[in-house]
Amino acid sequence: MRVVKVYVNGVAVEVPEGATVLNAIEKAGYSVPLLCYLDGLFNEATCRVCVVLVNGRVVPACRFPASDGIKVTTESDELLRYRRTNLELLLSTHRIECWSCSRKSGCELLALSKQLGVEGIPVCAECPLAGDSCLVARGEPCLGPLTVAGCSAECTRNGAPCTGCRGFITRPEVWKSAAEFYREHGVDGKKVEVAMRFFWASVPDHLKKIALGGAP
Amino acid sequence: MLQDSLRRFIYGSKGFRIRIPIASCSLAAGAGEVYQAALKAVDRLGIDAEVYRVGCTGLCFMDPWVEIAKEGLPPAIYANVKPDQVATIIERYVSGDLSGAVAVRFKQGGERIPSLDELDFWRLQVRFVSRNCGLVDPESIEDYIASGGYQGLRKALSMRRDEVIETIKRSGLRGRGGAGFPTWFKWRVAYEQESDVKYVICNGDEGDPGAFMNRLLAESDPHRVLEGLIIAGYAIGATKGFIFVRAEKPLMADRLEKAVEDARKAGFLGKGILGTNFDFDVEVYRSAGAFVCGEETALIAAIEGRSRPRQRPPYPATSGLWGKPTVINNVETLAHVATIFQVGVEEFTKLGTEKSKGTKMFCVTGSVNRTGVYEVPIGTKIKTLVFDIAGGPPEGRKVKAVQVGGPSGGCIPIELADLELDYESLQSYGAIMGSGGLVVIDDGNCMVDVAKFFTGFTLAESCGKCLPCRVGMKVLSEILEKITSGQGTLEDLDLAQELGESIAKTGLCALGGTAPNPVLSTLRYYKHEYIEHVLNKRCPAKVCPKLVNYYIDPNLCRGCTQCAKVCPVGAISGSPGKVHTVNTEVCVKCGQCFSICPFGAVKKV
Numbered sequence: 001m002r003v004v005k006v007y008v009n010g011v012a013v014e015v016p017e018g019a020t021v022l023n024a025i026e027k028a029g030y031s032v033p034l035l036c037y038l039d040g041l042f043n044e045a046t047c048r049v050c051v052v053l054v055n056g057r058v059v060p061a062c063r064f065p066a067s068d069g070i071k072v073t074t075e076s077d078e079l080l081r082y083r084r085t086n087l088e089l090l091l092s093t094h095r096i097e098c099w100s101c102s103r104k105s106g107c108e109l110l111a112l113s114k115q116l117g118v119e120g121i122p123v124c125a126e127c128p129l130a131g132d133s134c135l136v137a138r139g140e141p142c143l144g145p146l147t148v149a150g151c152s153a154e155c156t157r158n159g160a161p162c163t164g165c166r167g168f169i170t171r172p173e174v175w176k177s178a179a180e181f182y183r184e185h186g187v188d189g190k191k192v193e194v195a196m197r198f199f200w201a202s203v204p205d206h207l208k209k210i211a212l213g214g215a216p
Numbered sequence: 217m218l219q220d221s222l223r224r225f226i227y228g229s230k231g232f233r234i235r236i237p238i239a240s241c242s243l244a245a246g247a248g249e250v251y252q253a254a255l256k257a258v259d260r261l262g263i264d265a266e267v268y269r270v271g272c273t274g275l276c277f278m279d280p281w282v283e284i285a286k287e288g289l290p291p292a293i294y295a296n297v298k299p300d301q302v303a304t305i306i307e308r309y310v311s312g313d314l315s316g317a318v319a320v321r322f323k324q325g326g327e328r329i330p331s332l333d334e335l336d337f338w339r340l341q342v343r344f345v346s347r348n349c350g351l352v353d354p355e356s357i358e359d360y361i362a363s364g365g366y367q368g369l370r371k372a373l374s375m376r377r378d379e380v381i382e383t384i385k386r387s388g389l390r391g392r393g394g395a396g397f398p399t400w401f402k403w404r405v406a407y408e409q410e411s412d413v414k415y416v417i418c419n420g421d422e423g424d425p426g427a428f429m430n431r432l433l434a435e436s437d438p439h440r441v442l443e444g445l446i447i448a449g450y451a452i453g454a455t456k457g458f459i460f461v462r463a464e465k466p467l468m469a470d471r472l473e474k475a476v477e478d479a480r481k482a483g484f485l486g487k488g489i490l491g492t493n494f495d496f497d498v499e500v501y502r503s504a505g506a507f508v509c510g511e512e513t514a515l516i517a518a519i520e521g522r523s524r525p526r527q528r529p530p531y532p533a534t535s536g537l538w539g540k541p542t543v544i545n546n547v548e549t550l551a552h553v554a555t556i557f558q559v560g561v562e563e564f565t566k567l568g569t570e571k572s573k574g575t576k577m578f579c580v581t582g583s584v585n586r587t588g589v590y591e592v593p594i595g596t597k598i599k600t601l602v603f604d605i606a607g608g609p610p611e612g613r614k615v616k617a618v619q620v621g622g623p624s625g626g627c628i629p630i631e632l633a634d635l636e637l638d639y640e641s642l643q644s645y646g647a648i649m650g651s652g653g654l655v656v657i658d659d660g661n662c663m664v665d666v667a668k669f670f671t672g673f674t675l676a677e678s679c680g681k682c683l684p685c686r687v688g689m690k691v692l693s694e695i696l697e698k699i700t701s702g703q704g705t706l707e708d709l710d711l712a713q714e715l716g717e718s719i720a721k722t723g724l725c726a727l728g729g730t731a732p733n734p735v736l737s738t739l740r741y742y743k744h745e746y747i748e749h750v751l752n753k754r755c756p757a758k759v760c761p762k763l764v765n766y767y768i769d770p771n772l773c774r775g776c777t778q779c780a781k782v783c784p785v786g787a788i789s790g791s792p793g794k795v796h797t798v799n800t801e802v803c804v805k806c807g808q809c810f811s812i813c814p815f816g817a818v819k820k821v
C-alpha cells in the first residue's frame with residue numbers, strides 16, 4: 001500500500017494513503033479534541049471542534065484526507081478560538097440537566113469544556129450523582145446546578161453543599177431547568193437564595209428574577 | 217453574429233417580423249397578453265407579418281417589449297407595451313410613423329429615435345453569451361443552428377479530448393457560478409480519472425434572492441447551454457449529463473427539455489454523435505430546490521435522492537455522482553464554453569482582465585432605474601454598471617452600497633464605485649462575485665437591517681448539518697435582532713465579528729463559509745451605523761421599527777383623517793379638519809399612516 005508523509009507540528013510521520021489527518025496526528029503522538037467523530041461509525045465532520053490547520057487552511061482533522069507533504073498544525077490561538085466558539089455554540093443549545101444525565105462524570109462535553117475553559121456546564125456534571133448522594137435530592141439548597149463546573153466537586157462529594165465559589169452560569173435556560181429541579185425535590189427557593197449570599201451581588205438582574213424552587 | 221444572419225433573425229423569412237420576448241420575467245410583466253394582442257392585430261389588419269416568440273433581452277425595465285421590423289424600415293423597439301396599444305403601434309409603424317418607439321435596433325436613415333448602440337445600457341454591454349437572447353426563438357433548434365449553433369460542438373469533436381481541455385485552458389475561462397474556479401482544471405482532473413462511467417452536470421439551481429441571469433439565459437438560448445454541456449461531456453469522457461433545474465422554474469425546465477429532445481433528433485445527442493464514437497445523453501433533473509442545493513456536493517446528493525453537502529475532498533471531479541468522476545459547471549460557464557468553440561478563443565480572451573477573461577452577466581436589482589440583466593466584460597467598474605448601465609437610483613435617492621454576490625456576498629460602499637468587478641478585487645473588499653447578483657442599496661436602507669435580512673435568509677436555508685452554521689447563524693441573527701431593537705451592547709459587536717469569522721472558517725460547506733459575509737462586510741464599512749443603534753438607540757436610516765417613532769407635523773396636517781382610519785390599533789386621534797396626533801404608547805409602528813398621508817405630514821423620528 002502506498003504511504004504518504006505528513007508533518008504534524010513539524011514531526012514527520014507516514015500513514016497509508018486514504019488515512020485521515022487525524023490518523024496522522026495520533027501517530028505523531030498529538031491529539032485534537034473530538035466530539036462527533038466515532039471511529040467506524042460516524043465521520044461526517046459536523047461538530048467542527050477537531051479543526052486543525054493543513055497548509056494554513058482550517059479543516060476538520062477527523063475527515064480530511066492526509067496527502068503527501070502536507071503540514072499540519074494542531075494548536076494555535078486561532079484554532080483555540082474556533083474550537084471554543086463551536087463548543088459554546090453546542091452548549092448554547094444543549095439541554096443542560098447534568099443532575100439527571102446518565103453519562104455522569106464520563107461526559108466528554110464536560111471534559112472538553114473544562115479543557116478549553118468554556119463556561120456553561122454546572123458542577124452537577126462533576127458530582128457523581130449516584131442515587132441519594134445528590135444533595136439537592138436530599139432537600140439541601142446546594143448551588144451545584146447553577147455553578148460553573150471545573151472544581152471536580154470537592155465540596156459536594158464530601159457532603160458540603162456547593163456555595164457557588166466558581167461563579168454562576170449565566171444562561172437563563174440553565175437557571176430555569178435548575179429551578180425545576182429544586183422544586184421537584186421540594187427545596188425552598190428562599191434557602192437557595194440565602195445560600196447564594198456571598199455571590200448574590202454578582203448575579204445579573206435577569207437571572208435574579210427567575211424564582212428558584214419553592215412551591216410552584 | 218454575422219450581419220447577414222442578424223438581419224435574417226430581425227426581418228424573418230417574410231421580411232416582416234414582430235418579435236416579442238417570452239420568458240418567465242416578461243410573462244409576469246404581461247408579455248403573454250401582448251403576444252395574443254399582436255396575433256389578433258396582425259389578423260385584423262390583414263398584414264403578412266410573423267408574430268415571433270423570442271427569448272428575453274435582459275432589459276426587464278422595458279418589459280413587455282415589442283420589436284417590429286419590416287424590410288425597408290428600421291426595426292423599432294417599443295417598451296412597456298400594453299395589449300390595447302399593440303394594434304395602433306403596428307398600424308403606425310407600417311405607415312412609417314415610428315412615434316412611441318424607444319429605440320431602433322439600427323438606423324437606416326436620419327431617424328431621430330436613438331439606435332440601441334447609442335443607449336448606454338446597450339452600448340456598454342458586450343453580449344458574448346447573451347448574443348442570442350431576444351433574437352432567436354428559444355424553442356427552435358433551426359434558429360440556434362442558423363446563429364452558428366452546434367458549430368462549436370462540431371469543432372470540439374474534431375479535436376482530441378485533451379485538446380478540448382487545452383483550448384479551455386487557453387481561454388482562461390473561470391466558473392461563473394461561484395468561486396471562479398478555472399474550468400479546465402476540473403475537467404482535466406475528471407478526464408484523468410480512470411472510470412468507464414463519468415458525469416457532467418449543469419448547475420441551474422440559482423437560488424439567490426434577486427438573481428436570475430441563469431434562468432434568463434437558459435430560457436432564452438437553451439441550446440447554447442446544452443451545447444456547452446455536450447462539449448464538457450466529450451472533454452472528460454462522460455456518458456451522461458444532467459441539467460439541474462428547480463421545479464419552480466417550469467419554463468426554464470421545459471425549454472431545456474425541448475432543447476434536449478430536438479438535439480437528440482438532430483443527432484447532437486445519443487449514440488455516435490456527429491459520426492464520431494462519442495455516446496452521450498442528457499436528462500433534465502427537476503429538483504425541489506433549496507439554496508443549499510446549488511452547492512455542488514448537495515446538488516449531487518439531491519440527484520442521488522438525499523440532499524446535504526458533505527466535506528470535500530474528495531472533490532466531485534474525483535468522486536461525485538454515485539461515486540463517479542463528475543464535473544459540475546454553471547449555466548453561464550457552459551454557455552461560454554459553447555460560444556468559445558463557436559467563435560474562437562481569441563474573441564473571448566480579448567475581453568476581461570489579465571486574471572479573468574471574458575464577460576459576466578450581472579443581474580442588477582434594487583434601487584436602480586433600469587433593473588435588468590447586463591453582460592459586461594469582467595473588470596467593468598461598479599459605477600459603470602450601476603449608474604451608466606442601470607441608470608442609477610430613482611429621483612431623490614442616493615446610492616449607499618451595492619451587495620454583490622447574493623446572500624453569501626458582501627456590501628461594498630458606493631465610495632468604492634471605481635472598483636472593478638472581478639473575482640480578486642471583490643474578494644479583497646469582502647464580497648464575492650457569486651453568480652452575479654448585484655443589489656443596489658440606497659440611503660433609505662439601514663445597513664444593519666440589510667445584514668439582518670441576508671442573515672435571516674441564510675439561516676433559513678442552512679441545511680443544519682454542521683454546528684457552526686446551524687447554531688452560529690442563529691446566534692448571529694439573534695445578535696442582529698438585539699441590535700436593531702435597541703438592546704445591543706458594544707460587546708455584541710465584537711461577538712458578532714468573532715462569531716462571524718469562526719463560522720466562515722469552520723463551516724462545512726461554502727454556504728456556512730460565506731453566510732457571515734453580509735455581517736462582516738457591513739461591520740467593516742458601516743460600524744458607525746451599528747454603533748448608533750447600540751449607543752444612541754437610533755436607526756440613522758429610520759428603518760428599524762423598534763427604534764423609529766411616528767409623529768405628525770402640525771404644520772402639514774390638514775386633518776383629512778386618513779391616517780386615523782388606516783391605523784390598525786387606534787393610536788391616532790384627531791377630528792376632521794383638526795391636527796392629528798400619534799400616541800406612541802399605543803403605536804405598533806406599522807408605518808401605514810406614513811404611507812397613506814397625502815400631505816407628507818407623518819414623519820419618522
Ligand SMILES: Cc1cc2nc3c(=O)[nH]c(=O)nc-3n(C[C@H](O)[C@H](O)[C@H](O)COP(=O)(O)O)c2cc1C
Pocket residue numbers: 390391392393394395396397399419420421422423424507508509510511512513544545546547549550651725726727
Ligand atoms: C450555498 C451555495 C449555493 C450555490 N448555488 C449555486 C447556483 O445556484 N448555481 C451555480 O452554478 N453554482 C452555485 N454554487 C456554486 C457551486 O457549488 C459550484 O461551485 C458551481 O456550480 C461550479 O460551477 P462553475 O465552476 O461553472 O462556476 C453554490 C454554492 C453554494 C455554497
Ligand code: SF4
Pocket residue numbers: 508525677678679680681682683685686723724725726727728729
Ligand atoms: S455550512 Fe450550513 S449548509 Fe453547509 S453543511 Fe454546514 S449547516 Fe449545512
Ligand code: FES
Pocket residue numbers: 033034035036037044045046047048049050051060061062063
Ligand atoms: S470530531 Fe466533529 S468534526 Fe471532527
